[in-house]
Amino acid sequence: MVLKELTKHVFNDPNFWFPIQTSIQVTVTASILSFFAALFTARKMQQTKIRGKLIIDTFLMLPLVLPPSVVGFGLLVLFGRNSVIGKTIELIFQQPLVFTWWAAVLAAVVVSFPLIYMTIKTGFESVDSDLEDAARSMGGNERQVFIYVTIPLAWRSLLTGYVLGFARAIGEFGATLMFAGNIPEKTQTLPTAIYIAVESGRMELAYYWVFSIIFFSFILLAFVYRVKEKEEA
Template structure:
């Protein structure tokens, strides 16, 4: 009962963080590099899950991905795919709630880069893709790494949205926060205390390690 939620939580956090990293970097680069109509609306939509109650975010995902919705109905009718109450749903919930953290970290990192390096590379004939991977991304790596750690920790602690669209299915969708909640509700304080200690120590170690690494980078 203790090991299963840990494995599921780590699996969900790793999967969601991979997608959060890729999409968060892409969105941050796109929005910081280009000016277009509707830019503020897009950015507001990205950040919105950060301020919405997780249960509200989960309900919105339930409406979007349910079998009676356009997207959920399309996937079920043509591909026989039902995302609700699956591990995939838990990954989607964690991705949605952690994306704003990754986006904000990457955006701040990209905006703080000295544009002289990029402009110099352009005058030397380097392509935009080469400039991004050889100059922009390495220079902004501390901010990106911060986004990765914060997004992973947020995904690890996700509760409300996960409960709404993935449910609490032991061995399938029951993550650590869900296991703690239902253990307390069922009077199993021993299990709740063990899981609480595990996630507290793990999350603290992540944040502490990031802070120490950032301090070391600044000292150098």
């Protein structure tokens, strides 16, 4: 009975839903941007035959292994109010990028991109090049080969990459906290809300937010495993 009343109280609290709503909005936007950026980059890297390709690949994968605080610091240096890019953005949009909703999106894009890129790149490499060459020999240009041959053959990797990137973006904490802050109803996502709730002793909210993010992550990972099982069958 006590648990039921507590649940009702938490669910009726607007402060409970704001971070969930912000997290979903930020994650959906970031995952879509990351997906198309990774799709384009993976295709270009597959077609590129240049020296130093390994260095470029390593650079693109760096956010996957760097501490989130380092990623957040890098974003502050590149897009902060004292940087050239930051000043240009502020001049165009009449406001700085730091501590805005778009800053949270950018942080999520940067940390989720490597995971999506790696998965899509692996999928492209698994496609039989003879099939692509056959399509070219029949008059197909590179765009047509990519759309009608490569993507249909690698679609499971593309879908898996997107879902993994989505899961990574929704759990992003360190870079978001440094670059976007923790502004309620604006940049406060689930991970930052959990951190602040624990720090302020609001454990009931923290528990329910933790359960929410575990639920989202479980569903996404279960979906990925289901796709992999179908691929191996």
